[in-house]
Amino acid sequence: MLTPWLFGFVLMWLIPMIISIYYSLTDFNLLNTPSFIGLDNYVRAFTGDATFWQALKVTFIYVFFLVPLRLAFALFVAMLLNKDHRGLGLYRTLYYIPSIIGGSIAVSIVWKQIFGNQGVAMTLLGAFGIEQKTSFLGNTHTALGVIILMGVWQFGSSMLIFLSALKQIPGSLYESAMVDGAKPWKVFTKITLPMLTPTIFFNLILQIVNGFRVFTESYVITDGGPLDSTLSYVLYMYRRAFTYFDMGYSCALAWILVAIIGVFTVVLFKTQGSWVHYEAGRE
Amino acid sequence: MKRHEKFKRILPAALAGVMVLSMAGCGSDGKTGDAASGDAQPAAAGTDGTQAADVPADDQASADGENVVIKMTWWGGQTRHDQTQAVCDLYTSLHPNVTFELSPSGWDGYFDKLSTQTASGSMPDIVQMDYLYLTTYAKNNSLADLQEFIDNGTIDVSGIDENLLQTGSVDGKMAAMVLSTSLLNVGYNPAVLQEAGVEEPTSDWTWNDFVAMCETIQSKTDKYGVSMDSVADTNIFNYWVRQQGGSLFSDDNKSLGYEDDKVFVDFVTMWNDLMGKEAMPDPDEYAQIATLGQEAGPVVTGDAGAIIEWNNYASKVSTVNDSIKMVTPPLAEGSDTKGLWMKPGMFFAIAEKSTVKQEAAEFINWFINSDEANDIMMAERGTPVSSAVRQHLIDSGNLGEQQIAMFEGVEAAAALCGETPAPDPAGISEVNEAFKKAANSVYYGQASAEDAAAAFREEANAILARNN
Numbered sequence: 001m002l003t004p005w006l007f008g009f010v011l012m013w014l015i016p017m018i019i020s021i022y023y024s025l026t027d028f029n030l031l032n033t034p035s036f037i038g039l040d041n042y043v044r045a046f047t048g049d050a051t052f053w054q055a056l057k058v059t060f061i062y063v064f065f066l067v068p069l070r071l072a073f074a075l076f077v078a079m080l081l082n083k084d085h086r087g088l089g090l091y092r093t094l095y096y097i098p099s100i101i102g103g104s105i106a107v108s109i110v111w112k113q114i115f116g117n118q119g120v121a122m123t124l125l126g127a128f129g130i131e132q133k134t135s136f137l138g139n140t141h142t143a144l145g146v147i148i149l150m151g152v153w154q155f156g157s158s159m160l161i162f163l164s165a166l167k168q169i170p171g172s173l174y175e176s177a178m179v180d181g182a183k184p185w186k187v188f189t190k191i192t193l194p195m196l197t198p199t200i201f202f203n204l205i206l207q208i209v210n211g212f213r214v215f216t217e218s219y220v221i222t223d224g225g226p227l228d229s230t231l232s233y234v235l236y237m238y239r240r241a242f243t244y245f246d247m248g249y250s251c252a253l254a255w256i257l258v259a260i261i262g263v264f265t266v267v268l269f270k271t272q273g274s275w276v277h278y279e280a281g282r283e
Numbered sequence: 284m285k286r287h288e289k290f291k292r293i294l295p296a297a298l299a300g301v302m303v304l305s306m307a308g309c310g311s312d313g314k315t316g317d318a319a320s321g322d323a324q325p326a327a328a329g330t331d332g333t334q335a336a337d338v339p340a341d342d343q344a345s346a347d348g349e350n351v352v353i354k355m356t357w358w359g360g361q362t363r364h365d366q367t368q369a370v371c372d373l374y375t376s377l378h379p380n381v382t383f384e385l386s387p388s389g390w391d392g393y394f395d396k397l398s399t400q401t402a403s404g405s406m407p408d409i410v411q412m413d414y415l416y417l418t419t420y421a422k423n424n425s426l427a428d429l430q431e432f433i434d435n436g437t438i439d440v441s442g443i444d445e446n447l448l449q450t451g452s453v454d455g456k457m458a459a460m461v462l463s464t465s466l467l468n469v470g471y472n473p474a475v476l477q478e479a480g481v482e483e484p485t486s487d488w489t490w491n492d493f494v495a496m497c498e499t500i501q502s503k504t505d506k507y508g509v510s511m512d513s514v515a516d517t518n519i520f521n522y523w524v525r526q527q528g529g530s531l532f533s534d535d536n537k538s539l540g541y542e543d544d545k546v547f548v549d550f551v552t553m554w555n556d557l558m559g560k561e562a563m564p565d566p567d568e569y570a571q572i573a574t575l576g577q578e579a580g581p582v583v584t585g586d587a588g589a590i591i592e593w594n595n596y597a598s599k600v601s602t603v604n605d606s607i608k609m610v611t612p613p614l615a616e617g618s619d620t621k622g623l624w625m626k627p628g629m630f631f632a633i634a635e636k637s638t639v640k641q642e643a644a645e646f647i648n649w650f651i652n653s654d655e656a657n658d659i660m661m662a663e664r665g666t667p668v669s670s671a672v673r674q675h676l677i678d679s680g681n682l683g684e685q686q687i688a689m690f691e692g693v694e695a696a697a698a699l700c701g702e703t704p705a706p707d708p709a710g711i712s713e714v715n716e717a718f719k720k721a722a723n724s725v726y727y728g729q730a731s732a733e734d735a736a737a738a739f740r741e742e743a744n745a746i747l748a749r750n751n
Binding site for chain 2: 029030031032048112113116117118119134135137138139140225226227228239242243244245247
């Protein structure tokens with residue numbers, strides 16, 4: 001049963017991963033025979049590469065805004081869809097669509113058209129008398145915002161997970177709350193939210209990992225510009241590997257990212273005792 | 284390592300063996316086909332000791348007219364894809380034992396893919412190469428030395444200008460064969476110039492004339508005087524540096540070649556002023572213009588006056604607007620240093636790992652020198668390198684007005700051309716990125732030109748020192 005999976009895992013995953021550890025310790029440039037240079041690539045990233053820090057900064061800002069916004073939005077829509085409406089199935093599908101197509105090239109190009117110079121956003125604002133010289137994508141202060149907005153818009157998969165979790169919350173809890181005359185806000189903070197914490201935790205980890213991996217948007221919409229203000233970490237890694245022929249260094253960057261994501265995950269797991277509520281565990 | 288090398292040598296041989304066996308069954312037309320083409324084979328490298336390992340296999344293949352498949356890749360637009368396909372079909376009909384496996388591509392992503400293929404040992408046999416990456420590939424021994432095919436007469440270079448031919452040479456190795464020449468030019472839309480009441484430029488104009496023209500167009504017509512990305516790569520800057528008597532890179536490629544940052548400051552300031560006067564799109568505006576594609580660009584549609592481009596620009600957009608004219612780029616004020624150079628347009632290189640080098644070299648020779656191949660391609664890749672072919676194309680009467688102007692422009696510009704600079708150093712794409720960033724920081728008003736110049740110098744020197 002597991003054989004095909006195992007085969008794929010080892011061949012497409014494990015072996016490349018191990019090889020990339022080796023490459024990260026060499027001066028491999030895709031074309032040469034790699035020679036071992038120890039930790040030079042790692043040292044170079046931390047001590048001699050301003051663009052590395054810039055890419056790291058951009059990605060951290062992206063993750064710190066994207067994840068809470070996306071989760072809040074996903075939960076909000078999930079709660080709306082948890083009611084009984086006509087055509088609910090249709091809405092669920094509609095809200096999920098951005099997540100399927102959101103990371104695609106086509107949508108990225110559409111966003112570029114909307115927020116670029118003389119795009120829809122600029123024209124609309126102009127109609128309201130707000131004239132801008134530069135577009136949102138051409139402004140170093142707002143370009144990343146556009147990219148984050150596009151990320152938030154792809155809230156569908158978190159929403160579906162929230163929706164199924166909402167359905168799991170026993171109706172009896174809400175009934176007794178109603179009997180006690182609890183206000184909706186109180187019901188939300190005292191019942192819904194605590195019951196959802198395992199799901200929030202799960203979504204949080206998933207979205208943080210996803211957030212650090214942002215690539216398509218910054219590659220297609222802005223190509224990292226203007227002035228590297230949207231240069232995501234993975235895009236920089238890609239450039240290093242395939243445009244600058246700096247594969248060894250790029251592999252080192254990849255492993256630094258693995259370490260960063262690892263630290264986040266471990267820290268989150270450590271904190272979960274204080275805020276994540278598992279039904280079976282306590283009591 | 285040893286074992287690895289050995290394996291690498293055995294694998295192609297084993298594969299070739301399998302191919303030979305599988306073809307033996309159905310090879311009868313292949314044999315007759317080869318009898319016809321066999322006489323064209325020069326006495327191959329059998330006597331040449333350096334190639335000992337591969338020679339027996341190759342030799343036999345050509346001698347027996349064994350069927351061979353040549354894998355080939357290039358970048359370009361649809362026109363080039365169609366033409367190259369037709370040329371290859373024609374070659375197959377002349378040499379039935381040679382068939383092709385073609386992978387056309389756009390410029391975007393072409394070199395990303397090529398680097399991956401090369402890393403995995405599956406570089407196509409014939410690769411269209413750009414000056415930008417030639418050094419990188421040559422230095423890493425990914426490209427075959429074509430000198431032996433020139434020496435043994437497979438590739439005839441007698442019609443090619445010696446300086447131009449040498450542009451394919453890296454560290455004493457003929458890493459690639461140049462296919463065409465190009466020159467920096469200014470393309471302009473005469474209608475826009477006329478509307479603004481500006482005289483059409485002549486080849487003795489200067490940068491001051493250029494700036495004045497752009498500003499006049501803007502003030503008279505409210506159109507862009509010039510519409511382009513001035514810092515998309517370092518070619519225009521290279522021209523500028525050469526006009527000041529410097530060179531962009533030092534001889535050893537380990538640092539920038541010009542001493543005084545004023546060169547950079549003046550360059551960026553000129554463009555920045557044009558942007559400030561709305562005579563040129565700023566990077567933000569240009570990002571949107573670029574999405575239109577060249578054929579729908581403002582110069583073509585009559586919404587801008589001029590553009591600095593390669594000299595095949597007018598010919599390239601002639602399907603949309605056939606009135607675009609070209610002129611040599613502006614001269615430096617009060618200096619007669621020859622900044623212009625004949626840039627090798629593009630190259631064909633043969634993969635070092637190719638098992639069909641001889642056949643590939645024969646094809647390249649035919650591609651460059653034969654009338655019938657060039658009749659199909661019609662100089663789409665730029666002015667052909669072979670003087671005989673150029674003459675043939677002019678005589679054939681099939682060239683369009685823009686193409687004839689391009690051919691004549693090359694002859695006329697020769698007087699303005701200095702020595703062709705060495706191929707771009709390894710790390711050039713990173714240098715270009717640093718250059719773009721430094722210049723854009725000025726265009727976005729986030730740095731002074733002086734600071735940007737210093738930042739570019741520091742970054743570029745670090746990149747060049749690391750790569751060369």
